[in-house]
Amino acid sequence: MTKINAMWQQYPRLAPELTATLTLIEKNIKAHDPEVTAAIIDMIHAGGKLLRPAYCLLFAQFHETDRKKMIALAAAVETLHTATLIHDDIVDESNLRRNQPTIQARFGKDTAVYAGDYLFVVCFKLLAHYTSDLRSIQVNSNSMERILNGEIHQMKMRYQLSMSLDDYLLQIKGKTAQLFSTACFIGAYESGNTQSFVRQSEQIGMAIGTAFQIVDDILDYQQSSATLGKPVLEDVRQGVYSAPLVFALQNANPELVELLKKRTALTPAECEQIRQLVVAAGGVTAAQKLAADYTQQALTAIHKLPAGAARDDLEQLTQQLLTRKY
Amino acid sequence: MTKINAMWQQYPRLAPELTATLTLIEKNIKAHDPEVTAAIIDMIHAGGKLLRPAYCLLFAQFHETDRKKMIALAAAVETLHTATLIHDDIVDESNLRRNQPTIQARFGKDTAVYAGDYLFVVCFKLLAHYTSDLRSIQVNSNSMERILNGEIHQMKMRYQLSMSLDDYLLQIKGKTAQLFSTACFIGAYESGNTQSFVRQSEQIGMAIGTAFQIVDDILDYQQSSATLGKPVLEDVRQGVYSAPLVFALQNANPELVELLKKRTALTPAECEQIRQLVVAAGGVTAAQKLAADYTQQALTAIHKLPAGAARDDLEQLTQQLLTRKY
Numbered sequence: 243m244t245k246i247n248a249m250w251q252q253y254p255r256l257a258p259e260l261t262a263t264l265t266l267i268e269k270n271i272k273a274h275d276p277e278v279t280a281a282i283i284d285m286i287h288a289g290g291k292l293l294r295p296a297y298c299l300l301f302a303q304f305h306e307t308d309r310k311k312m313i314a315l316a317a318a319v320e321t322l323h324t325a326t327l328i329h330d331d332i333v334d335e336s337n338l339r340r341n342q343p344t345i346q347a348r349f350g351k352d353t354a355v356y357a358g359d360y361l362f363v364v365c366f367k368l369l370a371h372y373t374s375d376l377r378s379i380q381v382n383s384n385s386m387e388r389i390l391n392g393e394i395h396q397m398k399m400r401y402q403l404s405m406s407l408d409d410y411l412l413q414i415k416g417k418t419a420q421l422f423s424t425a426c427f428i429g430a431y432e433s434g435n436t437q438s439f440v441r442q443s444e445q446i447g448m449a450i451g452t453a454f455q456i457v458d459d460i461l462d463y464q465q466s467s468a469t470l471g472k473p474v475l476e477d478v479r480q481g482v483y484s485a486p487l488v489f490a491l492q493n494a495n496p497e498l499v500e501l502l503k504k505r506t507a508l509t510p511a512e513c514e515q516i517r518q519l520v521v522a523a524g525g526v527t528a529a530q531k532l533a534a535d536y537t538q539q540a541l542t543a544i545h546k547l548p549a550g551a552a553r554d555d556l557e558q559l560t561q562q563l564l565t566r567k568y
Numbered sequence: 569m570t571k572i573n574a575m576w577q578q579y580p581r582l583a584p585e586l587t588a589t590l591t592l593i594e595k596n597i598k599a600h601d602p603e604v605t606a607a608i609i610d611m612i613h614a615g616g617k618l619l620r621p622a623y624c625l626l627f628a629q630f631h632e633t634d635r636k637k638m639i640a641l642a643a644a645v646e647t648l649h650t651a652t653l654i655h656d657d658i659v660d661e662s663n664l665r666r667n668q669p670t671i672q673a674r675f676g677k678d679t680a681v682y683a684g685d686y687l688f689v690v691c692f693k694l695l696a697h698y699t700s701d702l703r704s705i706q707v708n709s710n711s712m713e714r715i716l717n718g719e720i721h722q723m724k725m726r727y728q729l730s731m732s733l734d735d736y737l738l739q740i741k742g743k744t745a746q747l748f749s750t751a752c753f754i755g756a757y758e759s760g761n762t763q764s765f766v767r768q769s770e771q772i773g774m775a776i777g778t779a780f781q782i783v784d785d786i787l788d789y790q791q792s793s794a795t796l797g798k799p800v801l802e803d804v805r806q807g808v809y810s811a812p813l814v815f816a817l818q819n820a821n822p823e824l825v826e827l828l829k830k831r832t833a834l835t836p837a838e839c840e841q842i843r844q845l846v847v848a849a850g851g852v853t854a855a856q857k858l859a860a861d862y863t864q865q866a867l868t869a870i871h872k873l874p875a876g877a878a879r880d881d882l883e884q885l886t887q888q889l890l891t892r893k894y
Contacts (some may be wrong), residue, residue: 292597333678352659391600
């Protein structure tokens with residue numbers, strides 16, 4: 243039985259559509275090997291939040307539209323997201339994701355490479371079969387290029403103690419916000435809204451995605467591995483420096499810098515020490531302010547959209563993401 | 569300066585188009601990191617044979633067509649091929665390809681994962697921007713799914729001593745012949761040929777690709793690592809059993825079976841021993857017959873196409889691939 247995250251109970255109009263999205267994804271995963279198929283289905287069942295398809299579906303609610311088509315396109319968005327997660331876990335050598343072993347930890351990196359590739363193809367297939375025109379395919383392909391370049395940028399900026407806030411924002415706009423923006427584009431465009439509405443939707447998606455990633459990065463500095471579903475500050479050991487740390491590094495902090503130089507040799511105790519140093523340096527507070535700014539930017543733009551249930555849900559969800567604890 | 573394989577000097581009508589294809593691929597590789605970009609460009613320069621774009625362009629010569637568009641689509645085909653090679657090298661842990669270190673050997677598997685992903689996206693972008701309609705995108709996405717499933721099938725059939733000829737053919741139809749078939753489809757379809765011509769082109773591509781892969785697999789049993797550009801029988805150590813070995817295993821051969829059970833522990837001397845046992849058991853001869861059969865099937869079908877320079881080139885190239893020594 244397909245089960246979506248409990249948070250969607252607050253959105254009774256959206257919940258059945260998200261359940262249908264998840265069911266459709268499952269139906270489309272038919273890799274020529276039961277192990278690969280099971281690995282992917284497990285990962286999908288492990289409870290991704292389905293935020294990207296949710297925004298896609300919400301932006302499709304401003305206009306009469308073909309529900310079946312929009313669910314298929316929302317499924318394409320989530321499939322692309324899952325593909326990038328699987329490949330990121332290979333690059334980061336991550337063993338845990340969503341409180342369970344990653345595909346590469348369970349089945350090895352060969353299965354993980356092909357499982358990710360397979361999901362890219364499923365995404366491509368869903369887009370090809372349900373999109374209304376080539377223009378949409380073109381926008382999606384351009385946005386995929388930006389997402390990949392965001393990932394590559396992050397990989398190349400590893401362990402850069404000189405990383406600036408602009409570097410960080412460029413990175414998360416690529417690796418995270420772009421897909422939120424694309425999800426909103428697809429929802430708005432494919433349901434037949436005006437060009438100016440579509441452009442606004444893309445911009446709102448970019449602001450929401452940026453805020454979402456900053457909050458995600460803040461949670462790394464606030465939570466235990468049990469609540470988060472992955473080891474605390476594992477990203478820092480891997481050289482991925484996010485907003486709280488980037489802010490903390492703006493004030494010369496020799497103790498912090500010395501610890502970071504240990505790179506993968508960092509122990510759990512030292513990671514905890516880094517966490518406390520970053521909090522003490524005001525890194526988390528500054529990042530919270532930044533996330534609130536992007537959320538406010540999104541909410542202001544959302545409030546200019548036509549009033550109604552879709553707009554209400556958009557506002558509630560966007561606000562909720564800022565204050566989430568998981 | 570873009571340089572294509574010397575074999576294309578025999579095809580003066582095709583050579584400039586292949587040069588243009590290679591130049592266009594280079595122009596499209598703009599990853600957000602000089603290292604990743606350079607790694608991909610190096611791999612492309614290392615001299616792939618460009619057979620898939622060649623067949624795409626040849627099948628586009630039966631009809632008046634937009635040359636720029638066909639070159640872009642031929643570039644998409646080669647880009648997809650290169651993407652699969654990069655990811656295959658991760659899965660196979662290969663260190664050499666085309667006589668030079670693989671991307672994963674030079675830059676690590678993280679760069680290789682993203683380099684392959686990036687090329688998938690470039691392929692998708694080229695298709696999205698140059699294809700004439702959604703139908704073509706749909707066919708391409710279905711064929712990509714078959715290619716991926718062929719790779720997954722091969723991965724899962726590793727070290728299976730009971731592998732049958734049908735298993736082998738299913739595998740190579742997916743991992744190799746499907747892309748040849750797609751290349752022919754794109755050439756024929758996008759240049760505006762009839763539905764029946766397009767269908768024939770796809771079938772011809774499937775036969776050519778099957779013959780090509782069998783010959784490729786035969787060469788592993790005939791050549792030294794210097795001429796081949798990669799270690800001899802490395803695939804066998806990795807558990808990938810191809811036509812000559814599958815034929816040799818049809819007659820119970822305890823010595824061969826015992827050696828194969830050593831799997832990755834096989835030494836170069838033992839690989840050489842396997843090679844000789846396979847040749848002595850008639851595995852190479854039987855595989856040659858199989859490749860000749862598929863080539864003949866392709867040639868018979870090609871001969872039914874409209875006479876002219878394009879058909880002549882198709883016949884010559886397909887014949888040449890059967891007797892190639894590299």
